[in-house]
Amino acid sequence: MIFQALAFALTPAKMTEDSMFRGGPSHPGVSGSPAPRKITGVKWTFPTGDSIFGSPVSWHGAIYFGSSDGNLYSVDAQTGVQRWKAPTGAAVNSTPAVWNGKLYATSYDGRLYCLDADTGALQWKYFTNGERRFEAKGLHGMQPLRQTFADPMDMFLSSPSVSNGAVYFGSGDGNVYAVDAETGDLRWKFKTGDVVHASPAVAGGRVFVGSWDSFFYALDASTGKVVWKYQGGTDDFIHNQVGFQSSPSVTGNTVYVGCRDSNLYAFDAATGKPLWKSNNSGSWVNASPACAGETLYYATCDSKRFRAVIAKTGKDVFNVESKGLMMSSPVVAGDVIVYGTFNGFVEGRDAKSGEPLWNFRTKGSEANRGWVLKADGTFNSGLLGSKPFTPATFERQFTAGGVVSTPLVVEGTVFFGSLDGYLYAIG
């Protein structure tokens, strides 16, 4: 047990590069570069053919990201000019990982892609058993109740994490995969009971990831064998309060993860013992937490709460209302926290007090093409909440230029994708 504790203690709490989802395989969510305390405007925008769900990452002066138009992109960080574009067979609603000069990304075509990060040249593809969204009868109370619906809010694919020469990712086929980063050969796969669209966190020889089967797993990174597992909430009625969509963050010997059962959990990484949980009265915690020093930051979904808690105890430091519901995960960049909202804002807040410093609204949110936002940019819940509650109710919200992408901060510039199809660089 001493060795295990030592291994976790050696896990870096701060990321050293921004070339992976949440800043590295342990998903700290802490940027090595401070965010501005005020912004002056847009530096550049880059148009893609469709919505951007995943997050940008940076490597060697380039910004890498995927789009629902089916392409992976590399653009120059300074100018926004395209360096290369590489097609996949379907929407790339995941965040790429760049490691050792290679780029790894998942696509709705059910493949893990490996490309040369400098040129975009295809290196290999690994085939899973195919993608699908989480689905259930009468999901979220949608009509008709006996109909099986794919979950519109299961919007992300699992973003790969790369560590020790292996690429770890989850799939709609229910498996967690470990694939050799060089050759694309399968090392192991572990079958869960449902869709895995969270991004695995890798630390201390363990792979941590949750599934829509209601369980959160700690797997041996070398073999894929279960070390421990924990069952979150279940919901056999409308399947609304079940599943781990949030990707975990590992700091020291603690794993933090949000759940659709409305809790943010803290587990002992070695044993799986629950240390504390922070409840949100029914509101999902789908975004991933960020841990900086002694403070853990996390965002809720429909209750629109942005919370800072003491990492050791889960006690509130601050609990403030954001401009919209959040699927975007916060990044801690110096003394500023940055995150996006589903109605198309990106907010910068003081990391200590939670006070708002600035906000930015996307073109898509300003355009309000689906007429779902009020003049102040908040959702018109009366209009959206009209019965019957159907998939169209969700789809209309996707027209609001939302930001579900996790912002990336590099040298004072904030990069993020929007559902309006643009990648933004602001500062």
Added chain:
Amino acid sequence: MLFPYLSLAIAMHQEVIDGRYEGLVHFSAYEQPLVLDIDHGGGGGAMRGSAVLPGLGVHGAHMEKIEVDGSKLAFTLQELGGISCSGRFENGHFLGTFIQSGNTANFDLKRIGPAQVDAPIKTPAAAFSPNLIGTWSGDFVFLYKRNLTVHISNVNGHGAATFVVKGKRTSTFNPDLILQTPHFVQLTDSPTGITIEAHPNSKSNTISARVTISGIESDVVLTRTKESK
């Protein structure tokens, strides 16, 4: 001395027109963002271009049937069902009309920077690994059982391949896109969209492949034919 001035004039004209243009197409019900990239990077300095329609899944649709007349430009986006555009360049703007299946909408695009024309993916000039050279064959199911035979070779140091699908009838394909690394091979026949994606297994001396026909995927394990061993 006339020719240098003429080419300078052409260069200046190109400089004015070449660029990325962004703005809105004003449909009756809503406004659609449109981005056009135009430059003279085609063969012999010919004009070429591509289009982005954010929200409609379109990035890099290639301009075809390009017609230039002074400051006027017309083109079609054939791969988008024959959308056509025509307009004129004026003070850093491209003003024109967007025609889609008889629907007409005006657009006003502003030049915002240098062109970023999307070029189509081409087969790189690379040779196949020696371990892949030969003829490989295996059965797969697409509605019913079929056989796939793939011939892989190097011609003048460049990878070359053909594949044959044998079902109720036999069809031979000469893929126009060949992508390959030591760990992966992709053969695409663009006219039919049939694609073979293959991962060599060095331990078993087989190739695990996925055949995509009309968007439907079938897995096949290819082994060397007796003649190829």
